[in-house]
Amino acid sequence: MGESQPKLPKKVYKAELFRLQTEFVKLQEWTKHTGARVVVVFEGRDAAGKGGTIKRMAEYLSPRVTRVAALPAPTDRERGQWYFQRYIGHLPTNGEIVLFDRSWYNRAGVEKVMDFCTPQEHSLFLRQTPIFEQMLIEDGIILRKYWFSVSDDEQLRRFRSRLNDPVRQWKLSPMDLESVYRWEDYSRAKDEMMVHTDNTLSPWYVVESDSKKHARLNMMSHLLSTINYHDVDRAPVKLPKKPVYSGNYERPPRELANYVPDHVAALLGDRE
Template identity: 55%
Template sequence: MNTWSETERNRVRNEIIDDLDEEFELGLDDRRMDGAGNAEARAFRKTYFHELLRLQGELVKLQDWVRDTGYRLVVLFEGRDAAGKGGVIKRITQRLNPRVCRVAALPAPSERQRTQWYFQRYVEHLPAGGEIVLFDRSWYNRAGVERVMGFCTDEQYEEFFRSVPEFEKMLVRSGIKVVKYWFSITDEEQEARFGARIEDSLKQWKLSPMDLESRVRWEDYTRAKEVMLERSSIEEAPWWVVQAVDKKKARLNCISHLLAQVPYHEVERPLVTLPPRLCNEDYVRQPTQDSMIIPEIY
């Protein structure tokens, strides 16, 4: 058991409450149970869920428009560990068709991939017409974790910054919209979120040795981030910074901003009428074997 001060324990407790909210909201629509927290936090939850559902409705319209027009959209999500990237991605994809909107979360490169052109393994995940791809971390790994942890040479690092503007310009010229988000949190907020993961057995799997090392190298990551934003924000694909200390506000702000980046409009859908079921007099439904039915323990 970790020894926390009362202030630290309160931050961890609030983080766990936020995590519980994340799980509850996946199964709730316009109704919300009163949760823990102060009156202001409970009041904002109502606004949050109302706005989240409204924005998700707009995302469905965006999806329909993308599919109808053959538009291609790439969204990059970058930020420190526990910055909230996954939470935003989860809310974006929650009500969308996975055949239209999919997530690319690439593992560490294989030995073979390390000998390829650096961008090659990302290219195969780019969208075809009528698709949206959300990169949960992206080719900017080279400017962040690879730089900080020494996984690339100085020459590879410099070549990345020479190449990435041209690579993204090429994507844009080919008709792919590229939107890049950096999720910004404070040192104290990351510590609280890591603390909550340590305390919560359901979240401990999220903590990797690399995450723990990132705490030690906070300042190195800060310098790497500052260089990345300065050297790779281009007119065709600028960086956008999401203030992410408050996860709920960050989700709403990011989704709202993303919707504003695409000139979508509502696509008229054909009226759907449920056809009657065909009934055949000689049809007899066969009973299911008892041995195939799972125990009804609830």
């Protein structure tokens, strides 16, 4: 990992994050307008900050244009398919962006380390992946691959912080513990993956992520810098100064509807 960096002021972080999010809205509109197809692959160790970065990127984007693909474990039927087959179904059509929260590179990481695939399947994956990605790029897909790199100490600290956090406990699983005990195995698997799949046509970009805020801003800024997007003119929208009604509508009596109880009133009452 890089040397320790000074703490980023919260105000600076929020201002730059919002600026980048505004640019991602522009990227989205450009993608819709031009019919571009964008694929961003997020990989890295557990607790490296991939999900948090995706969340900030997609916060103001339309789910009809920008989709997050986070595939569960393969079904028995999917295990019998060509390995890349189930990922192909999640690739974008014209005017779409797909963010892969983990991807076909599962085979190079967890499947390799945990013996979920055979050595022959792993070797075949390493041979086929550059060809598969070349096909995507030659067909016009804009493909970007990011590896989030976190130190062993920071990963363990993040795991511990999840242990007693009621809203993040679901992020901690027995598989996560394996990533601690098998740190060197994962490191060797990642190094082998990079040797075979980091190339000029489809390079890996490494994001140092011991600082989540730095990682988010660095990754988002870099991604935007690699795509030649531009502002798209939008049709002007003109709103009336006030709603115009015909006067022929009469609202049904309030008691006929099932309203949600006023939970907030109870909270306010507790403060009195």
